[in-house]
Amino acid sequence: xxEVKPFVFKKGGKQRLGKGFSLGELKEVKLSLxxxxxxxxxxxxxxxxxxxxNVKSLKEFLATSLKPKTKPKAEAKxxxxxxxxxxxxxxxxxxxxxxxx
Numbered sequence: 001x002x003e004v005k006p007f008v009f010k011k012g013g014k015q016r017l018g019k020g021f022s023l024g025e026l027k028e029v030k031l032s033l034x035x036x037x038x039x040x041x042x043x044x045x046x047x048x049x050x051x052x053x054n055v056k057s058l059k060e061f062l063a064t065s066l067k068p069k070t071k072p073k074a075e076a077k078x079x080x081x082x083x084x085x086x087x088x089x090x091x092x093x094x095x096x097x098x099x100x101x
Contacts, residue, residue: 004041004061006054020044021054029058039065 006025008018020042026033028050036043041058 004057006042006044006057007051008047008049009051018044018047020047021058022047022049024048024050025054025058028055029062031058031062 006018006021007015009015021036021044023033023043023045026036026041026043031039031041033043033045039062041061
């Protein structure tokens with residue numbers, strides 16, 4: 001899975017990597033704390049700032065990571081549904097009766 005990293009701004013306007021996303025940034029993307037942790041998104045509960053760059057990177061991450069994945073079983077079921085049923089051969093069926101001698 002891809003990793004997403006938050007940025008924090010220092011006093012001089014310089015950027016550096018942060019420890020995690022703030023709760024406000026998660027709220028703007030409509031994620032709860034539990035959902036973020038399940039997705040492997042780092043969270044820093046001490047931060048209170050909301051940076052637009054971080055919100056944008058979170059939205060991009062969610063758009064790429066939450067795409068529905070097709071399973072091979074599902075594809076096989078779809079093919080089975082779309083495929084016409086096989087025709088049976090006509091003929092006499094043999095009986096399996098045992099003869100008592």
